[in-house]
Amino acid sequence: MARPDDTSTILSQQLLLGVAEELKLPLLQVARLAEQGQLTGKANLTQIRSSAQTALQLLDSYALGVRLAQSPQDLGVEPISVSSVLYDTSQELDAMAKSYGVKLELHVAGRYGTVMANRRGLQAALTSLGSALIEAIPALEAPQLKLQLATHRSRYGIVAGLYTDTKQLTNDTLQKGRDLQGQSRQPLLGLTHTSGAGIFVADAILRAMNLNLRASRHHGLYGVGTVLQTNNQLELV
Amino acid sequence: MPNILVIEPDVVLAETYYEALTSADHNVVVTPSAQTGIMVADEFKPDLIVLELQLIEHSGIEFLYELRSYLDWQNIPVIIQTQVAPGEFADNGMILKQQLGIATFLYKPRTSLRQLVDAVDAVIPAKAGTQS
Numbered sequence: 012m013a014r015p016d017d018t019s020t021i022l023s024q025q026l027l028l029g030v031a032e033e034l035k036l037p038l039l040q041v042a043r044l045a046e047q048g049q050l051t052g053k054a055n056l057t058q059i060r061s062s063a064q065t066a067l068q069l070l071d072s073y074a075l076g077v078r079l080a081q082s083p084q085d086l087g088v089e090p091i092s093v094s095s096v097l098y099d100t101s102q103e104l105d106a107m108a109k110s111y112g113v114k115l116e117l118h119v120a121g122r123y124g125t126v127m128a129n130r131r132g133l134q135a136a137l138t139s140l141g142s143a144l145i146e147a148i149p150a151l152e153a154p155q156l157k158l159q160l161a162t163h164r165s166r167y168g169i170v171a172g173l174y175t176d177t178k179q180l181t182n183d184t185l186q187k188g189r190d191l192q193g194q195s196r197q198p199l200l201g202l203t204h205t206s207g208a209g210i211f212v213a214d215a216i217l218r219a220m221n222l223n224l225r226a227s228r229h230h231g232l233y234g235v236g237t238v239l240q241t242n243n244q245l246e247l248v
Numbered sequence: 249m250p251n252i253l254v255i256e257p258d259v260v261l262a263e264t265y266y267e268a269l270t271s272a273d274h275n276v277v278v279t280p281s282a283q284t285g286i287m288v289a290d291e292f293k294p295d296l297i298v299l300e301l302q303l304i305e306h307s308g309i310e311f312l313y314e315l316r317s318y319l320d321w322q323n324i325p326v327i328i329q330t331q332v333a334p335g336e337f338a339d340n341g342m343i344l345k346q347q348l349g350i351a352t353f354l355y356k357p358r359t360s361l362r363q364l365v366d367a368v369d370a371v372i373p374a375k376a377g378t379q380s
Contacts, residue, residue, distance in 0.1 A: 035331060035357055036258060043264040046361050050268070058260060111259050150257035150280035150304050196332065197302060204257040204304050 025193025026211055030073050032196070033208035036146070037066035061106040065142055068103065072139040072212050079132055079219040086132070086220060090125035090242040093171045097160045100137040104145060108158065113145050118161035118229070123169045126239035132220050133171070133239075136213040140224075140235065141173050143209030150204055153177045161229045165238065170227055172236015177202075180233040182226045189214070210235075250372050253294035254278045255285040255311065256329075257303050265298065268361040269368060280304075282311035289315070294324060296371055298364070300356070301330040312348045325351040325371045329359060 040062035048054025079086055101117050108115040137160070144158055159174045174180075179202045191198035192211060199207040214224045222237045252274045256262040262278045269276045279288045282303050289297070297315070301308035308330065315321045328350055334341055344350045351371045354364065 032331075036261075039331075039357060040258070040260045040264075043261060043361060047264050047267055050271070050361065062260065146258070147304065149259045152281070152283070201305055204300075204302050 174234030
């Protein structure tokens with residue numbers, strides 16, 4: 012069940028403004044790549060497609076977040092496999108990661124059974140988060156250009172998240188970013204050069220599903236993810 | 249060939265700027281942040297810098313103050329090419345122009361590759377002219 016303030020969170024002008032600002036980047040890419048193609052006679056269609064896809068994904072995720080927040084009764088929660096959601100997310104992010112030179116890794120060690128969540132919402136949140144991080148990583152002082160989609164068990168439940176080797180991904184950074192949203196062009200100044208809308212859209216989708224976006228660590232990497240509750244009924248089987 | 253340093257945090261856009269300026273017979277180095285920008289400037293000795301203001305950690309404005317604090321770099325022309333709309337500056341960008349020596353201000357969404365190359369070419373000969 013969504014919290015009472017979730018509708019206002021996802022519909023807030025701040026978030027919408029952030030999404031609009033964020034969309035400028037892939038659209039700019041399409042425009043410049045098309046112009047480059049005209050000038051050289053060689054259009055990089057793969058890159059143009061990837062940039063357009065990034066813009067569409069962000070719009071889709073935002074629209075889904077609005078729907079989930081407005082109609083929490085339609086939020087279908089079902090037993091799902093986290094590793095399967097992470098796999099599908101990695102497929103969605105693959106083209107973008109390649110165009111940014113970021114190595115995308117899937118790290119699902121161990122069997123965690125199923126968790127209770129809304130599959131579309133969880134995948135949209137992780138994809139939105141992944142796009143934002145892929146865009147940011149090459150401009151960060153990260154020793155390696157890699158992003159790991161990973162899951163692990165914590166004492167609170169099963170954590171699904173995205174991890175990289177930058178120390179900028181902390182709860183403090185996230186909280187300051189939430190506070191600055193709408194007041195600053197770059198609420199996540201140390202993490203991304205954009206409005207960071209992908210991260211805030213993921214945050215809003217997770218909140219609409221009564222989940223939280225939190226910083227966490229995975230095998231020495233820093234990242235953000237969400238804690239999911241295991242489906243105890245199926246665990247007994 | 250003139251050396252152009254481009255400070256652009258987005259990899260995909262950076263590649264298009266690199267291609268466009270290289271095709272126009274410029275030596276181009278692209279770097280994503282203010283910090284690396286200072287280090288690259290030290291080695292590359294740019295004749296002109298194309299700068300985005302929205303960068304990770306240190307902004308383009310901070311980069312400019314740092315750049316202008318060194319005697320050798322006080323006269324390097326800088327073209328701002330940014331996602332920040334000109335109307336968003338409280339003083340209409342006067343500080344940028346008067347105190348930080350900005351040659352040209354380009355609003356990224358309205359600037360084609362051709363316009364960027366033209367802006368660079370317009371500034372480079374002017375500099376060469378003042379040196380001779």
